[in-house]
Amino acid sequence: MKQVLSLNINGHDRDVMVSHEDLLVDVLRDQLGLIGTKKGCGHGSCGTCTVIIDGEAVLSCLTLALSSQGKKITTIEGIEKDGALHPLQQSFIERGAVQCGFCTPGMIMSAAALLSHNKSPSIEEIKIGLSGNLCRCTGYVKIVDAVEVAAAKMRQLDAAQKGA
Numbered sequence: 001m002k003q004v005l006s007l008n009i010n011g012h013d014r015d016v017m018v019s020h021e022d023l024l025v026d027v028l029r030d031q032l033g034l035i036g037t038k039k040g041c042g043h044g045s046c047g048t049c050t051v052i053i054d055g056e057a058v059l060s061c062l063t064l065a066l067s068s069q070g071k072k073i074t075t076i077e078g079i080e081k082d083g084a085l086h087p088l089q090q091s092f093i094e095r096g097a098v099q100c101g102f103c104t105p106g107m108i109m110s111a112a113a114l115l116s117h118n119k120s121p122s123i124e125e126i127k128i129g130l131s132g133n134l135c136r137c138t139g140y141v142k143i144v145d146a147v148e149v150a151a152a153k154m155r156q157l158d159a160a161q162k163g164a
Contacts, residue, residue: 010078025060036076047133050106057113076105087153097146099137
């Protein structure tokens with residue numbers, strides 16, 4: 001039996017029909033067309049399905065869609081602002097942290113959650129923040145570097161906004 005579920009995704013309210021067993025990753029991809037959230041392992045081991053729910057990185061392949069009622073969900077499609085890439089997205093490109101790209105949305109979303117709580121993470125804190133995300137193409141060095149560079153860019157943007 002399906003029911004209407006109201007979700008706030010990327011700042012927009014959306015109604016979808018779900019059953020009690022529908023996973024958030026499937027609702028995002030199949031019903032809402034937000035295919036940036038990848039479906040990798042399906043059991044919470046790879047991190048490709050990471051989204052941010054109420055400020056925390058969450059594995060959408062382990063999250064029942066119904067449990068997201070009334071929460072703010074952000075996907076990779078929702079972190080850009082006014083058509084401009086998020087500093088994390090830009091840094092991943094500039095630092096060559098994108099190989100095949102399959103893990104990239106999950107990596108960026110985990111990093112975004114980390115940077116929302118810690119504006120100046122150490123390299124060790126970045127590694128811990130990304131530890132639930134697997135990449136089969138890189139040695140993670142460029143990914144960690146991209147997060148470090150993005151954190152610096154975000155601090156500069158914050159400082160510029162405060163000075164304005």
